[in-house]
Amino acid sequence: MRPGTKRLWVPAGLVALIVLLALLAPLLGLPDPVRQDVAQRLAGPMPGSPLGRDEFGRDVLSRLIWGARSSLAVAFASASIACLFGTILGLLGGWFRGLGEFLAVRSMDIVLCFPPVLLALLVVTLLGPGAGTLIMVLSVLYLPGFVRVTYAEVLSARSHDYVEAVRALGASAGRILTRTVLPNVAGPILVQFSLAVASAVVLESGLSFLGLGVVPPAPSWGLMIRGARATMAQAPLLLLWPCLALTLTILAMNLLCDALRDAMDPRTATARPRLRLLDRVLPGLVPPAPNAEAPEAVLEVGGLTVEIATPRGPIRPVEDVSFAVHAGETLAIVGESGSGKSVTATSVMGLLPPAARPVAGAAWLEGRDLLRLPEPELRRLRGGAMAMVFQDPMSSLNPVHRVGDQIAEAIRAHRRGVTQAQAWSRAVDLLRRVGIADPERRARAYPHEMSGGMRQRVMIAMAVANEPKLLIADEPTTALDVTVQAQILDLLAELRRETGMALIFITHSLGVVAEIADRVVVMYAGQVVEQGSVPEVFGAPLHPYTRALLAAVPDGDAAPAGIPGVVPQPHAFPVGCRFAARCPHARPACEAAPPALEGAGEGRTVRCIRWAEIGAEKAEAVA
């Protein structure tokens, strides 16, 4: 059973009970709901009348149950009529288009011009009160909902390949509509139907309350409340019972509607991770001291492990990751999707989603451990000493603010006393700096008015606004055209040369690495598998995964070799080497125990128990 369906049973059961009571009213042996007995006027509970008598001495319980009958009869009748005609109109309008579409669909806009109660009052004026009038008005009111749902579904079905195919085979319109469209539209129509019934109960009771709906002495909840109002000082309970019945019925129906909608639309039902604006701070473990051998590093990450709480238990998408980046240096982090590159970067920035948290390790920036810094101090570093450029500049810029304002905001967040005018003129300078022509005018533009490349330039301008010591670029060119990619890479390299900042460049493209980076960290399944200078790693890769990645790059005439298999899921990381299952050099020993990260010469590390052996084999093969 899907999780959404559990919420369905309680309200469904309640609604079913109410409907059943209403249907069985004549069989329950209740006193006549309209028989008056003035002697028992406003009498309290008595044998045969557990809820007492009303202002005319009629039995309250009996009137409640019979009232449900008339409310529900009106509601179901009008919803059914609206459903029938609305679906037909929607089908015809969607299928035949043209004039039919205009008449069937656009005419509904007119119904929507009238506030519902008003339309009902107008019709009641013309036709006089009564259940028949009510049903007619309510079905007209709910017609547009059904027409729209069906119409939208037909339009989308028309464009489906299978419908095109069936049409090409000469199937008749009626056959296509009933066979392919109706089954698809059944779910949304069911939701619409439940909404219409719930809403009709409300309107019916309201109109009856005004004396314009069900005609007395027939029992109706609205009429009962109307009657009890006069005597509410003497008999407040008389007022409470129908109010309670009405509210309970509508509440159950509303909940049923919500549950139905969730069941029909899985997008709203899936639980999203909890979101919170403030990140949790790492529990106060004693942080490892920064590496004394590399004191000049701008950022030094040591043993970083990130844990994410999932419904299936905690996972570790990043485990024991260490690297350092120095001033003026470009470090590339490379790996397939799911290798933990972005999680590493976002944990350094302190931007992990709340479900994720670093559980071990440290990240030193200018002598401070980012993972244990309180949020207010971390905030001062974000956008200041360290900045980040994200993958998709369209979604990463706020669509409702001018780009100049978004850059100025970054400046003012870190410099007290800077006026908006000063920040704006600095923003214009920055836009000029990142190569945007006519920056004065462009600063006033909204993100949607710019091209993808220009938007990414804006993101970069925003990131370098406060002259960061460290810039993390998370696949900044992936969402861009190839020609624009090269320009953005050039811009980043240029900015790094000029400012002497350290640049961490996250990518899955080895071509980009060769072009821009000094050193490279290769990640696989949450771990660093190889690390070294770009010429060395590219010239003589030590880890089989690095080798496979390099072989997968199209290079001249040689056909690129794919890597068989996929990156394992964090739920299913193997005990031993995580690449073993896809590795051509795997031995049983590889899968027995986790391989350690071994030193392999000056500034090089590799996580493979056979790297020396394989290297020797390769050397032999070449010789």
Next chain:
Amino acid sequence: MGWAARRIGVSLLLVWVVASIVFLAIHLVPGDPAELLLSSGGVAPDPGAVAELRDRLGLNLPLAQQYVSFLSGVVRGDLGTSLVDEYPVLDEILLRLPRTLELIAAGALIAVLVGIPAGTLAALRRGSAFDRIASGLAALLLAVPVFVVGTLLVLVFAQILRWMPAGGYVPLAEDPWRHLTLLALPALAIGKGLVAVVFRMTRASVLDALSRDFVRTARAKGLSPSRVLMRHVVRNALIPVLTVLALHMGTLLGGTVLVEYVFNWPGLSTPLLRAVEARDYPMVVGIVLTISALFVLLNLVMDLVYAALDPRIRHA
């Protein structure tokens, strides 16, 4: 501003269609208004009187001619006179419409002041006790019909506690304090459904905004949490909230009928109900037309506001 001009044109067209439909509905429905007006208690009216009334109402003229004079009257702002007391319909509307609008505005104010902060907090503390209680309360408020809430408010605050008057109206200029105490309960009754709607929409919309990339960018810039919340989350989340609020305020234009009835608030609906009972056609047509035109106007204004809030729409 071609977009705005087109939007205004469509709105005018809709008002014309509504006016025509109301006119035709009254004239094409079987039954002679004059005869209906004069008959009482199932006794057939005097044919002479009917003929005279038909003449006075212009019902003997061809339909097309009646339609043209009706439309030209509407354009000139002349909605005719009441059949009951010969009072000009427009004057009656101008007297009472502000009272109805005041009620709706007060309800909307309550909804915005309570619903938006509560919805934002519920989204930020998703799954917390506050979120669960507030969401449950919103579901309950949505389920209680407005006249039930109104009647119960009268029962509790006027009948049992005797804190508030049960209903009535005093002009603001006459006695401001009394005016506000009389406004409180009906505004609360109107506000109850709006609060629930605004709360739900704000919560969903803030949750959606929180998960957006641009919020991550805002945080990556080192903005303070309050600035991220106000400028990047709530600012973006408010657009759908305002739309929904406007839509519901529109439905309220007719929906205040029940509240005005319960609290004896002399807004537009009192003459409407009276006119419905008395079959006072010019009055019914005038009020329905006014409210529908306001409804269309409100949608138009909201579209324009929406465009000001979300720059993407202006270019769509």
